[in-house]
Amino acid sequence: MKLSKTLITAGALASAASLLAACGQGQVGQSGGSGGTSNTANSKKLALVPGVQAEPFYISMQCAAQDEAKKLGYDLTTQAPQMFDAAMQTTIVNALGSNPPAALLVTPTDDKAMLAPIQQVKNRGTKIVEVDTSLQDKSVAVSSISSDNTEGGKMAAQTLAKLAGGKSGSVLILDTIAGTSTTAARAKGFEDELKNSPNLKSAGIQFTQNEPDQAAAKVTAALASTPDLIGIFATNLNTGEGAATGLRNAGKIGQVNLIGFDASPSEVDGLRKGEYQGLIAQDPASIGVQGVDQAVASLEGKPVTRNLTANLHSITKADMDANSQYFYKQKC
Template sequence: MRTHKGLLALGAAALLLAGCGSGQIGDTGGQTDPNNKNLALITGQRGEPFYVSLECAAQQEAAAQGYQLNAQAPEKFEQAEQSQILGGIVSSKPGAVIIAPTDDKALAAPLQQAKGNGIQVVEVDTALEDRSIAVTSLSSDNYAGGQLAAQTLVQLLGEKGGSVLALNTKAGTSTTDERAKGFEDEIRKHPNLKLLPTQYTENEPATAAQIVSSTLAANPDLVGVFGTNLNTGEGAGTALSNAGKSGQVQLVGFDASPKQVDDLRNGRVQALIAQDPAKIGKEGVARAISAIKGQPVERETKTEMISITRDNMDQQSQYFYKSQC
């Protein structure tokens, strides 16, 4: 994984899927036609490299299994447009809808309606608060990813102390909230590091850049920043570069988009915590097909994370995200 042995042990699992919690098998109920060969995929945002990578793998798996996959996504990671897309898909009545819910509460009612119409619901990346709707959920272990980000930052800093900032996206987003929580809990174990209050960027790179710039001015001892997703990491990298602080303030980003990988290579970012969206997409389709056929599926599965640095990035290139299939 990386040259630091402590992180090597944490990241070496190569994103193997493993059931978590009680290992409860999901109830595949509903009046689904077992011969329905149509699937729908609704990701969280069109063109976002994580979701592009997930969709590419899902399309490939669906074709290999003889199924049609209708993939759609909202322009932004917002509930209203995704709900509208979902309404149109429900009316076409696929055998299953594979979805990354953009709101863990507001999407419950339309997805419950889909379930009532005999459509199996498979959650990928994000999940509803109501666990009774989806037959199965697949996502990265985001809390562990936040912990790994903190451990990576500590390794990069060595004995150096100072202030550390986490940048979250929108309050109430299950994935980034878990990443921030894991990061905060891990950083608190290190008394030489002062954890600043987590800031919210509304998922806008420009807002992330503004926050980092003001934090640098108010805290000249800032030594580390964690961006919980692509946009926060890219915005933070811009601010640090503009301030001439790239490499002086260690930046750990989340996800491995083409832009983030370029930033890692040129030194604007010091580490990335990568997920495996292709694994999630492929397995999401496989479980959707199993649910349509009335076969049992694991209710919840988490995938592990990979810590990528400039030292090991060429060896970990299989985890770089795609901008197109």
């Protein structure tokens, strides 16, 4: 994506101010007075720009990050785009240039397109910490915290193989948007691990643009074109919810094993109802806490770990109550 400097306008600032996350605390970098302030004046200010508004994964991350920042004597504000979209996120990140925080925790929505705007904020003296996703360019962030997404994909394939119980069939993989590092790793890990189950074969990867209705449509098409469809792996919350809708509309709930990634309230409810047969839960709260810890360590001249991973958990209906601590939040 070619990024234009014209995004840095008063209109962009106004747009960014309106895109507050579900439980955010105001405009990122906002100060009591008018106009921009220096990074020195914002030495205790942290900003979080996650992937999308009102998604339980990012809300869980934000809640934990806010609590950790407060505990360490810092103030964290959050803004998120209305969609998991590089152009929308670019507007928010560009707006930080006039009032840069001491550190920016960011979930790059595109591993290439978000390089320029994030680099511009870094050039103003802001420390960059990547949470959940990362840029291809590893020189920008001081630390990256995410789940081991490749391992999560493998875990999903292992869970599906157990649920299939030796039955043969095809498996559809629903990814989000090309260029999203986390979901791409999940899809690859799943496909690689699926090769260890000779009774299961991949029906390919379909992209949903992170839209539930597109995921539902992909499932409808796959059911028509692939009579032996035995399983679906949805690489994130939106694709999982859309896949469940597609199966429900076709009357195939329970007949095709659906493995979702994440543990949003709707997915957990779906697991309890039998719409999902398995979920791979991340630990977004841990990602938020570690993100703040690494940002503060960098600001205070303490040792920083370049790459950190959060644990993953395979959950089925049989053990979901014992794993309820991994269910995501809807509000702080």
